[in-house]
Amino acid sequence: MDNNARSSPLDNALEQFDTAASYLEVPPGILEKLRYPRREISVHFPVKMDDGSIRMFSGYRVQHNDTRGPFKGGIRYHPTVDLDEMRAMAMWMTWKAAVVNIPFGGAKGGVQCNPKEMSPHELENMTRRFAWEISPFIGPDQDIPAPDVYTDPQVMAWIMDTYSILKGRAVAGVVTGKPLELGGSVGRFEATGRGVFIIAEEAAHVAGFPLEGARIVIQGAGNVGGTAARYFHRAGSKVVAISDVNGGQYHPDGIDIETLLMCRDQYKCFIDEQVHDRHLATEEITNEELLELPCDILVPAALENQITRTNASRIKCRVLVEGANGPTTPQADAIMIERGIFIVPDILANAGGVTVSYFEWVQNLQNLLWSENEITDRLNTIMRRSFGEITAIAEEKKIDLRTAAMVLAVKRVADAVKLRGVYP
Numbered sequence: 001m002d003n004n005a006r007s008s009p010l011d012n013a014l015e016q017f018d019t020a021a022s023y024l025e026v027p028p029g030i031l032e033k034l035r036y037p038r039r040e041i042s043v044h045f046p047v048k049m050d051d052g053s054i055r056m057f058s059g060y061r062v063q064h065n066d067t068r069g070p071f072k073g074g075i076r077y078h079p080t081v082d083l084d085e086m087r088a089m090a091m092w093m094t095w096k097a098a099v100v101n102i103p104f105g106g107a108k109g110g111v112q113c114n115p116k117e118m119s120p121h122e123l124e125n126m127t128r129r130f131a132w133e134i135s136p137f138i139g140p141d142q143d144i145p146a147p148d149v150y151t152d153p154q155v156m157a158w159i160m161d162t163y164s165i166l167k168g169r170a171v172a173g174v175v176t177g178k179p180l181e182l183g184g185s186v187g188r189f190e191a192t193g194r195g196v197f198i199i200a201e202e203a204a205h206v207a208g209f210p211l212e213g214a215r216i217v218i219q220g221a222g223n224v225g226g227t228a229a230r231y232f233h234r235a236g237s238k239v240v241a242i243s244d245v246n247g248g249q250y251h252p253d254g255i256d257i258e259t260l261l262m263c264r265d266q267y268k269c270f271i272d273e274q275v276h277d278r279h280l281a282t283e284e285i286t287n288e289e290l291l292e293l294p295c296d297i298l299v300p301a302a303l304e305n306q307i308t309r310t311n312a313s314r315i316k317c318r319v320l321v322e323g324a325n326g327p328t329t330p331q332a333d334a335i336m337i338e339r340g341i342f343i344v345p346d347i348l349a350n351a352g353g354v355t356v357s358y359f360e361w362v363q364n365l366q367n368l369l370w371s372e373n374e375i376t377d378r379l380n381t382i383m384r385r386s387f388g389e390i391t392a393i394a395e396e397k398k399i400d401l402r403t404a405a406m407v408l409a410v411k412r413v414a415d416a417v418k419l420r421g422v423y424p
Helices: 009-021 028-034 083-099 120-137 153-167 188-207 223-234 257-267 273-280 287-291 330-338 352-366 372-397 401-420
Strands: 039-048 054-065 071-078 106-112 143-147 215-219 238-244 247-250 283-285 297-300 319-321 342-344
Touching (some): 009 330, 039 083, 054 071, 054 083, 054 143, 071 083, 071 153, 071 352, 083 352, 106 120, 120 153, 143 352, 188 319, 215 287, 223 257, 247 287
Parallel strands (some): 071 143, 215 297, 319 342
Antiparallel strands (some): 039 054, 238 247
16 A cells, blocks of 8 residues: 555545535534544553563543534554544544434544454453543443454453443443343344445445345455455355455455355464365455455455555446445545445445444343344344435435535534534
8 A cells, every 4th residue: 555645534534524514504613613522532551461561552532522422432452543543533433323313422442552462361451451541431321432443342341341340330331342241232243244235235226236146345354344245145246355454365256255254263364275275266365456356346344544546546346335434535535436436435334333332222221132133123224214315415416425424414413513502
């Protein structure tokens, strides 16, 4: 990837916001308020490592807007985590919740670390200390974290337990994405990937081709990419390429997704020579090569800034469905829209996770337990309704889908700010 083509996620988020704002009649003061997060928490804390040494870590929690409800957003563990990235992600979370019209605001957090180089014991120590540091600013009616890049239900369980110890009672609603045994919701783990598939199905219909037999390329094989791949495979699509952080596998006739993901789960990567050679017969490719493969649907489901002005002219999909947050820069957007590529933005495409997180939160607060069928039906209804609302705005205003989604989201939040007023 050309580093010169990469832009700040925050610059991208603000450019998208300004573009949407130009289509709205919103008082300038309210727009200015929405450009800034309400609160930014930076913490630097010690963790005892397995060898007895003490190591300092830096962590962040950015709370963008809570006008429509408590702050909501994931926590990621990654070496590139910084304050600007968290600001952008928190802003996108505000718009994401507003797009699907659930009563949350936006937040994002993370710790700058390399979890792959840490033992489970070290990860637990770091998680618990980070949770303790941010505990005054989170809670079921204040800010509800969730899993994100390199965090999972176990990490959420440690956060819940640490917060509950502080409060002197079990507080299930402080996080979502928990294990089922601790108040998690059925369907939460698959929710983001399932939502990507639902939206891809809607987009394929608009683009005029069926999912059965469609050629799918997915960057990322974690919770989002791997889950979406399974849904595409079951729908009769051909997943011709999929990758993890180390690279990907490609086969023009489609990959045996279940076997490949079994290899990932067993061997923590896609490349176990015996299983690979016997069952898959695929070609190894880089993540950069994967993005440029010809296909019907491309799903970038890894990290931000993957499609830039450098490679946008070489993207060969008919539909692009953003499983990751911020994978496409505004410059790349313009190039691909000019080329006729139908782009479904992240704040809609990957909103399945926050939607089912909302279901989990409601169940925790009210001591309810919904079935998987109820969760699936509710998710389907919300995602398909939101897609319809956004495409209607796009047609009415003659704008692309990302701008339409932003117009819908910003208007909903701005209207709420206007109704509540500015105090004092």
